[in-house]
Amino acid sequence: MNFEFSEEHLAIQETVRQFAQKEIAPTAHEYDEQGVFPRDIINKMGEMGFFGCLLPEEYGGTDYGFLNMVLITEEISKVSSSLRGAMNMQCTGTAYNIFKNGNPEQKKKYSPPLVSAQKLGCFAITEPNAGSDVMAMKTRAIREDGSYILNGSKTWISFATVADIAILYANTAEEGDGKRLSAFIVEMDSPGITTSPIHKLGSHSFPTGEITLEDVKVPKENLLGNPGEGARILFGSLPDTRIGCAAGAIGLAHACIDEAVKYCNERTQFGQPIANFQMNQHVIADVATAIEAARLLVYRAAWQKDQGVKNNVLETSYAKMFAADVAVQSADVAMDIHGAYGYSAEYPVSRYYRDAKLYQIVEGTKNIHRIIIGQDRLGIRKANR
Ligand code: GRA
Numbered sequence: 001m002n003f004e005f006s007e008e009h010l011a012i013q014e015t016v017r018q019f020a021q022k023e024i025a026p027t028a029h030e031y032d033e034q035g036v037f038p039r040d041i042i043n044k045m046g047e048m049g050f051f052g053c054l055l056p057e058e059y060g061g062t063d064y065g066f067l068n069m070v071l072i073t074e075e076i077s078k079v080s081s082s083l084r085g086a087m088n089m090q091c092t093g094t095a096y097n098i099f100k101n102g103n104p105e106q107k108k109k110y111s112p113p114l115v116s117a118q119k120l121g122c123f124a125i126t127e128p129n130a131g132s133d134v135m136a137m138k139t140r141a142i143r144e145d146g147s148y149i150l151n152g153s154k155t156w157i158s159f160a161t162v163a164d165i166a167i168l169y170a171n172t173a174e175e176g177d178g179k180r181l182s183a184f185i186v187e188m189d190s191p192g193i194t195t196s197p198i199h200k201l202g203s204h205s206f207p208t209g210e211i212t213l214e215d216v217k218v219p220k221e222n223l224l225g226n227p228g229e230g231a232r233i234l235f236g237s238l239p240d241t242r243i244g245c246a247a248g249a250i251g252l253a254h255a256c257i258d259e260a261v262k263y264c265n266e267r268t269q270f271g272q273p274i275a276n277f278q279m280n281q282h283v284i285a286d287v288a289t290a291i292e293a294a295r296l297l298v299y300r301a302a303w304q305k306d307q308g309v310k311n312n313v314l315e316t317s318y319a320k321m322f323a324a325d326v327a328v329q330s331a332d333v334a335m336d337i338h339g340a341y342g343y344s345a346e347y348p349v350s351r352y353y354r355d356a357k358l359y360q361i362v363e364g365t366k367n368i369h370r371i372i373i374g375q376d377r378l379g380i381r382k383a384n385r
Pocket of ligand 1: 085088125126131132133134135158180231232233235236238241244245311313361362363364365368372383384385
């Protein structure tokens, strides 16, 4: 067992840390308040190669791997939980998914512009009546000559309103092969697609929206994998994006504790810094320990993927579930320590508090991860299939 990062890991971590401080931190709070989506920063993240970490050079990538992906995501999330989402939209959930499941033409056409951020991506799973229950999705794709005709709607799709390219899952049961879902690469400017924004509690620099599809013609060349392989592709991609999400949660948790510690040392009450009060020492100790534990779970799951264990649903669920809970716990502690100042929109803690809850909802709710883990441990259904 080796807990040391390689020199490459440390160098990338330091590069991203500096980038985040210089390029993201100065405007993170203001942009969140104003709901600004900073396309220019996303472009710079692309130029820095962040979105290529899971792809080989041939597709514009750096091939750094999953452990690097989580280190990058964590550092971005320390300053902007909103912008860490771009790692999943540009890299893990789109460019990398196409790289894993696409044919040579699809990989060549779609992965490089996502990696460079020339084009923005999204992946569209959730529907109004199919959230946790993915397989209940109703969006239909019917084969007609050389195309598929898609009808339906998707909701809570990150980057829906800004994306150029979507990996969109639809029901192709009419194909009659008994399999239900297929995956499509959809160009978002196709006639018949409309999008609308969803206003959220937090993550205001990270646009989220609905996608409506009315007789959208998708060429059959844009089917990702084979007809009916959608569930395999979808459930094979979720452990990848979930670990990115978990890394975002630890980055945010880290930001919370940093602010809490700073405030404990600055704020004086009853004639002394509030850091002197054991009550605060105890909560800081609990949350600092929880962050360390979450980090180890996240790094282990990422390391496993780098060792070739790609479908590690169980270990990813341990990491995602725990990291999300720790983000919420850390935001709560930071808020308690700041008192009324934490509740003020002026302090970053209010943003962290709003952003933290997202992690218990997206990429499988906290309940879904408990179901995945609980069923595996009880011998009801194996998570790693
Ligand atoms: O037989 P079949 O062809 O129907 O295939 C089934 C199964 O073999 C089908 O999927 C296949 N499958 C897999 N294939 C390859 C399942 N797991 C795998 C796998 N690991 N590899 C259905 O499987 P099932 O077991 O019958 O599914 P189920 O019982 O209907 O559902 C299980 C479960 C509830 C766990 C699942 O639906 C689930 O994980 N739900 C949570 C949904 C979720 O995570 N949504 C995320 C939305 S995207 C998002 O949040 C973006 C946020 C972006 C960000 O912030 O980063």
